[in-house]
Every structure is written in C-alpha cells, then in structure tokens.
Amino acid sequence: KDFGTNNIMSVSAMPLRDGSPCFYFLIKENDHSTSIGRTYSSDGLHFTAQRCVRRFPHGYYTVNNARLERLSDGTIVAPASRHDISSPADEQNNLFYFSEAATTFCLISRDDGKTFEDTPARVCIPANRQIDCLQEPGILELPGGVLWLWARSGLGYQTQCYSLDNMKH
Numbered sequence: 001k002d003f004g005t006n007n008i009m010s011v012s013a014m015p016l017r018d019g020s021p022c023f024y025f026l027i028k029e030n031d032h033s034t035s036i037g038r039t040y041s042s043d044g045l046h047f048t049a050q051r052c053v054r055r056f057p058h059g060y061y062t063v064n065n066a067r068l069e070r071l072s073d074g075t076i077v078a079p080a081s082r083h084d085i086s087s088p089a090d091e092q093n094n095l096f097y098f099s100e101a102a103t104t105f106c107l108i109s110r111d112d113g114k115t116f117e118d119t120p121a122r123v124c125i126p127a128n129r130q131i132d133c134l135q136e137p138g139i140l141e142l143p144g145g146v147l148w149l150w151a152r153s154g155l156g157y158q159t160q161c162y163s164l165d166n167m168k169h
Contacts (some may be wrong), residue, residue: 001111002037002039002049003027003037003049003051004030004127005027005028005029006036007026007027007028007030008026008027009025009026009027009028010025010062010063010064010065010157011023011024011065011114012024012025012065012066012067012068012078013066014068014070014076014113016040016112016113017074017112019132020036020040020041020044021040021041021044022039022040022041022113023038023039023040023064024036024037024038024052024063024068025038025077026061026062026063027051027092029055031055032058033055033056033057033058034055034056034059034060034061035051035052035053035062036051036052036053036063036078036116037049037050037051037052038050038052038070038097040113045068050114052104052109052113052114052115053115053116053117056082057112057163059082059083060082060083061069061080061082062080062081062083062135062136063078063079063080063081063107064079064136064137064138066106067079067136067137067138067139069139069140069141071141071147072110072141072145072157074110074112075108075110076108076109076112076113076116077106077108077139077147077167078106078107078108078109078116079104079105079106079138079139079149079151080104080105080106080107080137081102081103081104081105081134081135081136081137082102082103082105083133083149089119091109096114102124102134102135103122103123103124103134104122104123104124104137104149104151105118105119105121105122105123105169106118106119106121106139107119112133113144119167119168120167120168120169121163121167121168121169123137123149123151123159123161130142131154133154134151134152134153134159135151135152135153135154135159136151137149137150137151138150138151143147145164145165145166146162146164147162147163147166147167148160148161148162149161149162
C-alpha cells in the first residue's frame with residue numbers, strides 16, 4: 001500500500017553504512033513500468049518506505065533476490081535484466097509475451113541506496129528464441145577493482161564478462 005501497487009518483488013537485504021537494516025525491491029507499477037524501492041529502519045522496528053529510482057521505460061525488469069553488492073568504494077550495485085515486451089497476452093491480469101532477447105545491465109547507487117542510476121555497459125546475446133537470453137545476473141568485485149558479472153542462459157550454461165573500467169564497458 002505504500003507504493004500504490006500490488007506487486008513488490010525481488011527483495012534483497014543490505015544494511016546501510018551505519019548498520020541499519022534495509023531491504024531493496026522492485027516495484028511493478030500499475031502502468032507496467034518498474035521502479036526500485038526500499039524500506040529501512042533506524043531501530044529495526046519501524047520502517048520507512050521510499051522510491052529510489054525513476055520509473056524505467058516499458059519492459060519487464062528483474063533483479064534477483066540477494067544479488068545486490070556493495071563495492072569497496074561503498075557503491076551499491078544491482079545487476080538487472082530487461083526483457084522487452086512484444087505484446088500483451090492478457091494485460092488485465094498483467095501477463096505478457098516477451099521478445100527474443102534480454103539485456104543485462106547494472107544499476108548503481110553512490111548515496112547509500114537513496115537513488116539509483118543505470119550504467120552505460122550493456123550485455124546482450126542476440127537470440128533466436130526467448131530461452132536463449134541472459135537472465136538472473138550477479139556481480140562480484142575481484143581484486144584490483146575488476147567487476148565480474150555472470151548470467152544464466154536458457155541454454156544450460158552461465159555467461160560471464162568483466163569490466164575493467166567501473167561498468168563503463
């Protein structure tokens with residue numbers, strides 16, 4: 001009820017820098033757009049709800065549970081996938097057909113999760129069928145600041161890539 005929608009999904013717990021509990025999630029808006037929200041608490045009993053990002057363009061977005069990562073510089077990274085919606089299957093019940101490919105990218109917050117922005121780097125494998133696309137991405141920071149991103153494909157394997165320039169490429 002805090003966000004005026006019935007679909008809150010993909011919850012990830014990550015404490016704020018001061019140790020306060022915080023939960024991030026995707027808000028599936030009633031107009032079929034998506035935004036990121038969070039709820040946090042200074043005492044662990046009373047929580048404040050907040051939208052953290054502008055609504056994304058029309059599409060179906062996912063951020064898997066427990067995939068947010070805090071980098072050594074304090075940046076929070078949320079690896080995400082965007083599935084294009086080709087046509088509504090049943091718009092009244094929020095069911096859609098997806099196009100052939102998904103794009104994997106990262107959302108970052110440099111202000112302890114108050115706001116998020118997307119990075120310029122994108123990973124997309126052209127697909128002949130919807131199952132070929134990349135889904136469920138995760139990210140880790142390796143020694144030397146190298147970022148390792150992986151994603152599951154519908155073909156039964158993991159795809160991995162690396163960023164040497166803080167997610168510009």
